[in-house]
Amino acid sequence: MVSASSVGYYLFHPQELRSIIQWKVWHNPVHERDETKESETLQRCFHFLDLTSRSFSAVIKELHPDLLVPVALFYLVLRGLDTIEDDMTIPLEKKEPILRNFQDLLEKDGWTFTENGPNEKDRQLLVEFNVVIEEFKKIKPEYKVIIKDITKRMGNGMADYANNAEHNINGVNTIKDYELYCHYVAGLVGEGCTRLFVEAGLANPVLLKRPELMESMGQFLQQVNIIRDIKEDIDDKRRFWPKEIWSKHVAKFEDLFEPENKEKALACSSEMILTCLNRADDCLYYLAGLKEQSVFNFCAIPQSMAIATLDVCFQNHDIFKKNVKITKGQACQLMLESSQNLKLVCDVFQRFTRSIHKKNNPHDPNFLKISIACGKIEQFIESIFPSQKKPEGAAGVPVMTAEEAAKKKAEEQEAKWDMIYMIMAVVITLVVITSSMLFVAWLAGARFDLAFGQAKQQLGELFGSGSDAKNTIAPSSDHSEL
């Protein structure tokens, strides 16, 4: 497993190696699934989860027990749908009805699909899809409604694209089309997950009233993937970068990959990254609405990975030549930082935002817009975690004007004398009252001379014994003999 090159890499990046070790050794899952209580079909489902997704299965398996199975099944259902949509060996007449009715197939006992091409990597999931259906039966009806609704809308969206001949030949046309495509494949997932979280009582219901936030969660992840996978997709003859963007920079999409067009390709990728970056503050806002740690981790980890990926892709011409990725060490570091609290995730976002800003090229057509997008993220973070304490002084109360300053000084002077008069008045009153009382007592025959003498004696004893007590015990016993 460990290649010579990676040994070399970590030799020079011990910090990243440290992160990997820390993650492996110290990370405690918030929740752990209990395999002993799971049915055979459920175990099979988790087996497929591991097979179909490396990055997601780890965070899904740590989810809160109420959400563990529904989210895992939701993932597998969408993966199944995706496997049908992706497979170009299935004729359209066959594909379309399956995509459009997939939500009903979820309740068809024992349904499986064996007609995927042999190269489809997740074909086995559909071959044994009956296990997913079996488990789907057992979850709470409220969860079923949500999963079916999203499946239906996504399946229909995919079918529309599959039917759209123009899309199949030329790829995505306008930015609006591009965002609509991302909505079907990712924005809807954001909505589905949010509804599941809220249903389980683990997220703030307000999130459902701000649909643009959950949309951005999905869009951000999907757009980053589309930017990063540009080379892989063109090799598979797929195009997701919208023509509206690339046509500003090159005449033909393929021109982006010509070495002599490096500057233009970079400018084009910057514009793609800008479109994506404008969603980042929404994602942080969304994360602020999550209540439970495992749900937070589930959502925050992919977002942190996404902004880190955006940073490695920014102003990096390699994305047109090969698959660019963040290293395993960075990924572990990000998982550590994103499985704690919003503040740390904001720090991650700020770090990568500044890294993007540092590489921003002043001669790029979108230079200032990118700077503004970075500023917007920083300002948003500042609005939830202010770095500065507001200076003391009440709201907007002026310190004072020149004439007021003079007036106030005079007032203070006056106030000072007022205070002196007040104290004098109090003292005089007390003296008058005390002396008149004493005088009345004297008239009534009080013997102040005796009282004074006695008081003196007692005080003397008090101080005498007091001071002796501080010395040794012996002299004090002498005193008691007196």
Add this chain to the structure above:
Amino acid sequence: MAALPEVPSLGKVLVIGGCGFLGSHIVSLIVKRHPQSQIAVLDLRTNLNRNASPIVSYHDCDITNLDAVQSVFATVKPDVVIHTASPHFNAKSEIHNKVNVEGTKILLKAAQDSKVKAFVYTSSASVVLDPTRELVNADETWPLVMGDRQPEYYTTTKAYAEIAVLEANRTPSDFLTCAIRPAGIFGEGDVQLLPKMVTAFRKGQTKFQVGQNNNLFDFTYVENIAHGHLLAAQALLHTHSILPTVPLDSERVDGEAFFITNGQPVYFWDFARAVWHEAGDRLPLSSVWHLSDDVAWAIGTLLESVFWVLGKTPNLTRAQVRYSTMTKYHSIEKARRRLGFAPVVGLDEGIRRGVGYILEQEEKEKQKKGQ
């Protein structure tokens, strides 16, 4: 507050300093947006930046002269006063005090005596700027910084005037006031920001950059500030129309101050580089020398002392080092909510217009010389 409905007229509007940089933009925006208004401009000299529209009249007047001011008010009988007049930042202290503080008080008196409904004052975002701290997303709850804590006398006088204006609110009860605090104003006709940056480019100073450039800064295109003033005037007129009802505290505009910016804080040097690019700079980022704050400060100190002996100002001063490395941006949430403010021109478009204007002027100069 939701967006205000279209208002064809603001009534009779008196723009003090309407021949200045911001004032003339305010006049054009009223002409464009509220064409049924009547505009009177009061300025010390009214020969510059005149608007050709027939709805604008011009009145030469010194705002430090109460009699003269009162006679203009008697002629114009304004419903709305927008007071943008201010001396140049580098003017003498006495002038700042006389115009900003005394002048504003005279205008307030004249307005209070002549049934003016709304009085909008152009303050400055720097009234909350303390020399010892940065401004990170500052809002209007920050205290004013003036007197011995404020090294810039200009700013102190702006703050005094703002206090006077806001204290005059509702005295008499149908006289409403508010203050607009713009930050980092630039645009066509600006004499401070863009011309200096373009000159720096011509001198080859784009090769240097001081500090980390992580400091966000507010720059505001002039039309957005004009827009903020008009929204404020409209809001005051609206409040006036519902008198004696007083709006909720959270919706109130009268007696309040508002930061107005582009709502797009950017890293300081990014703004400069965008301006330079627009002016023709093509220097790649990799060829830029990055000076740390401390080194730049030391050089600035050294240069300043050497140039002091020579009686000149160097290209790099400590004040510039501070300004280019400090964070200074504001929250405009209050203006968004209470005025319905949203910038109408983006930062990049603003730079395009502002630098385009400078290049155009230069071209005209050249042609004149050539003839």
